[in-house]
Amino acid sequence: MATLIKDIKLPDNVPSNILFEKHIEFLKEYGQDENNYEYGMMDYLRVSGMYWCLTALEFMNASPSHTIEEVAQYIKQCQDPESGGISACIGHDPHILHTTSAVQILCTYNKLDVIDTEGVVKYIKSLQLPDGSFMGDKWGEVDTRFSFCAVVTLSLLKRMDAIDVHKAVDFVASCKNFDGGFGSRPLSESHAGLMFCCVGFLSITNRLDIVDRDTLAWWLCERQLPSGGLNGRPEKLPDVCYSWWVLSSLTMLGRLHWIDGNALKTYILACQDTETGGFADRPGDVADPYHTVFGLAGLSLLGHKALQKVNPTYCMPQHVIDRLQLKPQILL
Ligand code: GRG
Ligand code: ZN
Secondary structure, eight states, X not given: XXXXXXXXXXXXXXXXXXXXXXXHHHHHXXXXXXXXXXXXXXXXXXXXXXXXXXXXXXXXXXXXXSOHHHHHHHHHHTBOTTTXXXXXXXTSOBOHHHHHHHHHXXXXXXXXXXXXXXXXXXXXXXXXXXXXXXXXXXXXXXXXXXXXXXXXXXXXXXXXXXXXXXXXXXXXXXTBOTTSOBOSSXXXXXXXXXXXXXXXXXXXXXXXXXXXXXXXXXXHHTTBOTTSOBOSSTTOOOOTTHHHHHHHHHHHTTOGGXXXXXXXXXXXXXXXXXXXXXXXXXXXXXXXXXXXXXXXXXXXXXXXXXSOOEETTTTEEHHHHHHTTOOOOOOO
């Protein structure tokens, strides 16, 4: 029996370009009202949310609504003096995801000196287990997302020596599946989000030699649907964030040309909310900063000239990665 392809139909009136002013206003105002119910509901996401908003503004060459000093001081207050880790918001427990987002923001603004960077190194080191994997926090969840966060953070801090890189690579290699893809732990299903984490991890550790390049790139380009959008795994609907997770992985593998870039560009542009600004996962859905940063980053990888160039491994402006003299591996 034939397998039905799940997809969406694009609307007739797809914007022909990026609605810069709308998106800038959307990002500057997002979650600013502390008395709003949604503000409290976003606590657990705050520092990563700041990374999404600030990075999206940076890609559009726009300035944030807060000063860089205010942003840096907020992050400083989220650092736990004991473990050295950084939390989602003041008073929460530290977690590797927010620690990574905080270091990405501070590197972008050249403001690392406001936090205790040795504390961050100590925290990341404390999360590595004997099999080379990383926990997300002291409570013990293990995932290849956390392996990626560990090497993003330590490479930005130039302290890769703090962990056992060989064992970390062995763990990621043990998460490789028969289809060339990667999952969150050994034997877990291949998923494009985790693929980005594992390929990005191998790009930073200079070990892209362990991927089955063409099998993996084939799986990734199979994510493109007739609408032009990409899904994260077979039989799922397209979602604009996979424009980033899939496209960045294909770029690191030197296989960006294996998808139809024009069709994907149209899909991403169709996900813009022409009234509120911002991008949603699919046309007509509610826009949010997460899909906005990854939609813009995808358009940048596709060569949109009005956006800053994005680095495919770090999802940060290329000029920041150049300033830090980082050279993550890319296959040509
Ligand atoms: C951007 C530098 C940078 C770091 C972020 C946290 C992280 C590192 C990456 C997350 C990667 C990701 C999106 C993983 C997805 C995990 C997963 C199994 C999601 C499945 O969620 P569903 O079922 O989504 O809601 P689909 O699209 O499969 O229906
Ligand atoms: Zn999404």
